[in-house]
Amino acid sequence: MTHIHFIVNPISGKGKHDLTESYIKTFFPATQYEVTVHLTQRKRHAIELTKLALDQGASIIVACGGDGTIHEVATELVGKSVRFGIVPVGSGNGLASNLSIPKEIDKALELIRKQKVIAMDVGSLNGAYFFSNMGFGIDATIIEQYEKSGKRKLGSYIRAALNSAQQYKAKQMRVTYNGHTKNVNPLLLFISNSNEMGYSMSLTPKASLTDGLLDYLMVPKIGILKQLTFGLYVLVKKTEKFRRTDYVQTSKIEVEILNSPKNGVQIDGEYYEYDTHLFTIEVIQKSLQVIC
Known part of the structure; x- marks a missing residue:
C-alpha cells in the first residue's frame, strides 16, 4: 500500500482548480493507495503539514499550488527518501515547467501515479x-x-x-x-x-x-x-x-x-x-x- 499525502493550496491560481479530495482519489485506486489530502490555511502552513505527513508515514508527498507551496513542501524533503510530487496550479510554475510536469491537473496526477523519479540538486543559501x-x-x-x-x-x-x-x-x-x-x-x-x-x-x-x-x-x-x-x-x-x-x-x-x-x-x-x-x-x- 502506497501512502500519498497531497498538500493543496486552495487559493492558488485564484482558487479555480478542481483539486478536491474526491477528485484526487479517482486517480488512485483504494486497493493500491492510501490518499490523504491537507489544505493549507496560511503562509508556511505547508511546512507544518509536510512534517505531519512525514510523521504519518507518507511515502509520497505532493505539493499542489504555486512556487511558494512547492518551496515549503520541498524544503522538508531534502535528503529524505520520501518522493516529492508536484501539481502546478499557481501562476509562475517555473520549477514544474523545468521538470516537464504538465499544467493540466489530470495529466500531472497521472504522472504521480507512474512514479518516475529523478534525484534533483538543491541550492543552499546560508543553510x-x-x-x-x-x-x-x-x-x-x-x-x-x-x-x-x-x-x-x-x-x-x-x-x-x-x-x-x-x-x-x-x-x-x-x-x-x-x-x-x-x-x-x-x-x-x-x-x-x-x-x-x-x-x-x-x-x-x-x-x-x-x-x-x-x-x-x-x-x-x-x-x-x-x-x-x-x-x-x-x-x-x-x-x-x-x-x-x-x-x-x-x-x-x-x-x-x-x-x-x-x-x-x-x-x-x-x-x-x-x-x-x-x-x-x-x-x-x-x-x-x-x-x-
Whole structure:
C-alpha cells in the first residue's frame, strides 16, 4: 500500500482548480493507495503539514499550488527518501515547467501515479534551501514590489519590474567563486539551479537540475537603454551573450555585501530579509527525490 499525502493550496491560481479530495482519489485506486489530502490555511502552513505527513508515514508527498507551496513542501524533503510530487496550479510554475510536469491537473496526477523519479540538486543559501533560483539584485526588488501588489499575475510582475528599473539602487558586493574574488556593483546578481523562472522566462537557459552545479549570472549597474537591451537578450534566452554579463557554472559562491548589515534576497520567487551581509551559496547534489 502506497501512502500519498497531497498538500493543496486552495487559493492558488485564484482558487479555480478542481483539486478536491474526491477528485484526487479517482486517480488512485483504494486497493493500491492510501490518499490523504491537507489544505493549507496560511503562509508556511505547508511546512507544518509536510512534517505531519512525514510523521504519518507518507511515502509520497505532493505539493499542489504555486512556487511558494512547492518551496515549503520541498524544503522538508531534502535528503529524505520520501518522493516529492508536484501539481502546478499557481501562476509562475517555473520549477514544474523545468521538470516537464504538465499544467493540466489530470495529466500531472497521472504522472504521480507512474512514479518516475529523478534525484534533483538543491541550492543552499546560508543553510536555507532553494530549488529554482535566488538573487541579491534588482530581481529581489522586483519580487518585493510584486508581493506588495497583492496580485499574482504576469502584468503585476511586469509593472513591478518597470518600477524597480527606475528605483533600484545597486549595492557594492564582493563575490568569490572558483578561487577568484571580484568586487562588483550589480544590477543583477542571480544564482540559479533551474533553467526557468516561471512564465516561460529564463535568465540561465543552460542551467540543469541534475548537473551538480549552480549558474551564476551578474550584470553590472547599467543605464536604462542597456537594461532594455538586456531584456531583449532575456526574451531570446541568450543572456550569457550580453557583453556586460559575468556568467559561470560553479558549485559554490560566496557573497559579501559591503556597507549593508541588513539585506533583501529573493528565494524561489519569495522575498526575505537577512540580518547579515555574508552569504554562502552552494549546491547539494541529488538531494531531492522528485517525480517528473
